[in-house]
Amino acid sequence: DAVVHWFKRDLRVKDNTGLSLAGALAKEMGVGVVGVWILSPQDWEAHLVSAAKCDFELRSLEVLQRDLKELDIPLYVGTVEKRKDVPKRLVQLAKEWGVKNVFCNLEYEPDELRREEKLVRLMLEEDINFDPQHDDCVVPPGSLKTGTGRQYAVYTPWYRAWVSHIHTHPELLLERPGPPKNPPFTRQKFAHLFDVPIPDAPETKTLDEETKTRMEKLWPAGETAASERLTRFLDEKVGQYQETRNFPALKSTARVSVHHAAGTLAARTSVRAARDVNSTKKLDSGNGGIRGWMSEVAWRDFYRHVLVHWPYVCMNKPFKHEYTSVAWESSPANFHAWATGRTGYPIVDAAMRCLLHTGYMHNRLRMIAASFLAKHLLLDWRLGEQFFMLHLIDGDFASNNGGWGFSSSAGVDPQPYFRVFNPWLQSEKFDAEGTFIREWVGELRGTVGKGTHAPYEAGGEAARVAKKNGYPKPIVEHKFARARCLERYKEGLGRN
Ligand code: FAD
Known part of the structure; x- marks a missing residue:
């Protein structure tokens, strides 16, 4: 019926x-x-x-x-x-x-x-x-194969294949027609199913009133809100995306991940809408910002394709087996400092506090915070992966696991392990004015320049302000941390 x-x-x-x-x-x-x-x-x-x-x-x-x-x-x-x-x-x-x-x-x-x-x-x-x-990915998992018939494990060639597959299968981007209005008798037969109350979240997953109100304001729900956000981004920001996307203070990204994760916006809809505002109506030519943005949405597909082909990544295992042998530190105190935004590295702390307050973290900051946990603190990246899931409003297993794999070097298409982000340099490069840091780390308001990025190392007035306001000193020394990381990763890999 x-x-x-x-x-x-x-x-x-x-x-x-x-x-x-x-x-x-x-x-x-x-x-x-x-x-x-x-x-x-x-x-x-x-x-x-x-x-x-x-x-x-x-x-x-x-x-x-x-x-x-x-x-x-x-x-x-x-x-x-x-x-x-x-x-x-x-x-x-x-x-x-x-x-x-x-x-x-x-x-x-x-x-x-x-x-x-x-x-x-x-x-x-x-x-x-x-x-x-198949609906969740623009290109269904399993559709793209390397020349030798294998699943790609590296993003760039995969991405080229993704683009050309879409160009040869334009139907993948077609909008799926909405369902027609139901015939009147359905309304009578299923009358009891209209307006049923939506359940409350279970107790362990309930937000307090203040947080709930904040989240409602920050993240309006449903597909109309999603489509308004996407349209605004494409109208106002996508053109400059390539130049601005790495700077958290600019709020220049689309902030639609929450909608992709809940399915209030399809990845297909996003790519089609971006393609349609591109002068060439293609994915790999035309405006650099638009192209760049579509290639970010493609990362979401990439990590899903990886997950489908190597499902063991869902079972708490690193993509690269050899990273199982890295001897992680055990330090609940350091984990706690990271999780609460009190590491003494302002850019990391700003990122973590933003996550706790808004449920969201900018991509550059996710990379910095994740790298800091896995490499500077040498804590098992899976602890961080779980913590992110437990706090992100856009938590998505494949993208989160992929991001943590990338940042810890244990994942697919990794940074080599010896490339360790220097949090201070990242901070100076991507939050040059310190605007984002001062927004989230109240103790450092009133500092400027190097004093914002590294108050104790800068000394003088910045160190005095930081100390007076109870901002912690770095919980690990950068040079020591980097050397320890290189040694420990090398040892771990050597055991295989
Ligand atoms: P935009 O820059 O506007 O990008 C548009 C869309 O593309 C995003 O909404 C998202 O759906 C997709 N996208 C962009 N970058 C990536 C990426 N690197 N990987 C996968 N998809 C991407 N993204 C999640 O959606 N959920 C997660 O749980 C998640 N965890 C992450 C953990 C780590 C350690 C890292 C490094 C990245 C993680 N990401 C995750 C990816 C990325 O940080 C977010 O998708 C992005 O910050 C969302 O903001 P936006 O919508 O403004 O992105």
Whole structure:
């Protein structure tokens, strides 16, 4: 009597492959579409989803419910205690409603793929078609191969292949048509599914009121908010992206990662919109800013392709096996200092405090903060990876794991381990005026120049201000840290 679309990380109506196909089939059959969303708190725990992200998803769900209602599409919203019971619930619902077709979009992590595999079996037993779609990546994982038929492990050649694949398959960027309005009888039959209350986040994932209000202001939820943010960025900022993207104080990036992560914006939509404002309508020519931005969105695809081909990266293992033998330090005190933004390296501390306050960190700062943990403090990068997930509003396993792999050199396409970021030089280069640091490290307001980047090393007035305001001294000495890192990484690799 209906066709179901099961929403997961695709909380939008527009440009949604699974929903679009569900809509087309429903129209052909003369029936309606029913949306389903099933929360399993265990999933959020297992994936270390931050409270900010849970809140964002629930707010986006509310918007989705309203958007669907305009099309007379009901949205079932249910909770199951154990995540292993999600497939059972979905089959139960389909049977209860007499549904023979269920669509969804694929998620690529091993647990999710196993769940979908189970669903195919369960649905088959009930004579239901279960039809998961590629939607999350612009180019579906597995489509790009090196000359010798292998998966790329290096970004640049992969990216060239990605661009040329899209140019030869322009349909990949086509907008998926939205579902039509449901026929009136669906509204009667599923009346009980309209306006059902959206559940609260589980206790462990609940934000306090003040934080919740702040997040709502910083990160408006839902697909209309996403599309407004994207349009504003493309109108005002993308042209200068290449020159400005590395400077956190300029706030010059799109800040749409939260929407890509929750699926309130498809990566396809972003790339298509950027291509359309490019004079050449191509991905690899025309305006440098636009090209550069599309190549950043491509990183998101790249790390998903890596994850699908080498799923062991989801199992707490470094991409490069030889890095399993690095002997990490064990220092809860240093980890705590890093996590709370009290390392005595202002750029690292500003980055961490910004993360804690906003749920977001600029890409350059993610690299600096991650490198500092893995190389200066020589703490296991996986601790940092987890901490980021637990605090980022845009937490996304593949991109986060990829970023941490890159920064610790244990990942795919790595920096060689002997390239160790100097936090002071990074700071002077990418926050030259110290604006970002002073915004987040209140103790250093009133300092300037070198005094902001390295108050104690600069001495004089800056050191006095820092000391008076209780700003910590560096918890590790730079030269010592660099030498220790090189030695320890080398030893680790030598053990293999
Ligand atoms: P823009 O510069 O405007 O880029 C546009 C979009 O491209 C982003 O929204 C994002 O979807 C994608 N993108 C850009 N850079 C990358 C990248 N390096 N890897 C993957 N996708 C990228 N990104 C996440 O979405 N979630 C994470 O959990 C995450 N963790 C990271 C951890 C580390 C250690 C590092 C170094 C990077 C991480 N990134 C992560 C990637 C990147 O920092 C963010 O995507 C970016 O800062 C988001 O801001 P923006 O939307 O303004 O990006």
